[in-house]
Amino acid sequence: MTPPTGIPRDPGAVALPATLHTALQLAAQSLPVLPLREGKGPMGNCRACRKNACGGRPNMKTPGPCKCPAPCHAWAAATTNPHILTSPAWAPAWRQAAAVAYHPGGAGVTVVDLDNAEAVAWARQNLPVTRTVATTRGEHWIYLGTMTSPNAVRPGVDIKSVMSYARWLGTGTGTMAPLPDVVRALAVKEATAARPVSSALTVSAPAGGGQCLHRSPAYLERGIAMAEQRIEEAPDGIHRTVYRMFLAVLSAHGRCGCLTDTHIGRLFTAAQAKGESLQHCEDAWTNARTQLGM
Incomplete structure (x- = not known):
């Protein structure tokens, strides 16, 4: 296949990784793309950009002004520039990449991610017909137009548009319809729904009883604060991020009795602010x- 216009071409170069080849094709069609590692997550930030230490893209709210040449900052790294995609700074990421993702908001579209058969059945009854892409467990319904990207707007349904990414799974079938008010209303309903953690929380801290290895109470506080921050800054894959942070906190603080219901409430509040339902938490x-045998 002849590379799209503007892509550097070296007759002596090795064959492009399949993921990069796909990314260049999509970029030529004005889809901002980025590599995904195994597990469908974005590439981790480089050392200089870790935890936004670079000062750019604070809390993932903007696509700049960080000048890092590597594919950092998840969705904000998505680009249509073939020279960036084929640059040496991106080469290690493409060698590791298991899939390609795109930034729906940057392409002017919204993806309604239906994660299971029940969610697909609901969409068929309630949403206008549009372009549909089959996924591993459900379907992506793609509409023309952009909006915010809340997760868990209803069971098995996430919305991916601005400040988010979606895995590229093919062009799909059907004609893309304009983004309907019923989808926008899902985000409004989710954002305004009352979810008081203090009255709804049904889990409790482990009883403890083991030896406390904390150097001071500040050690626990830093652990909780770091978990809150990681959850708040997660650009996507919030289910996975929440589970990993819960696992990290329990691993470090779950057996000695220092962890309290107040600490758990803080973690649940951070997760719900990112769109997680109480049931998911x-x-x-x-x-x-269970994983830790508690």
Whole structure:
């Protein structure tokens, strides 16, 4: 295949990785793309950009002004520039990449991510017909137009548009319809829904009883604050991020009795602010405890 216009071409170069080849094709069609590692997550930030130490793209709210040449900052790294995609700074990421993602908001579209058969059945009854892409467990319904990107707007349904990314799984079938008000309303409903953690929280801290290895109470506080920050800054994959942070907190603080219901409430509040439902939080907490044998 002849490379799209503007892509550097070296007759002596090795063959492009399949993921990069796909990314260049999509970029030529004005889809901002980025590599995904195994597990469908974005590449981690480089050392200079870790935890936004570079000062750019604070809390993932803007696509700049960080000048890092590597594919950092998840969705904000997505680009249509073939020279960036084929640059030496991106080469290690493409060698590791398991898939390609795109930034729906940057392409002017919104993806309604239906994660299971029940969610697909709901969409077929309630949403206008549009372009559909099959996924591993469900479907992506793609509409023309952009909006915010809340997760868990209803069981098995996430919205991916601005400040988010979606895995590229093909062009799909059907004609893309304009973004309907019913989808926008899902985000409004989710944002305004009352979810008081203090009255709804049904999990509790482990009883403890083990030896406390903390140097001071500040050690626990830093651990909780770091977990809150990681959850708040997660650009996508919030289910996975919440579970990993719950697992990390329980691993470090779950056996000595220092962890309290107040600490758990803080973690649940951070997760729910990112769109997690209370049920997802409780399931993640229970699964983390099971994994650790608590």
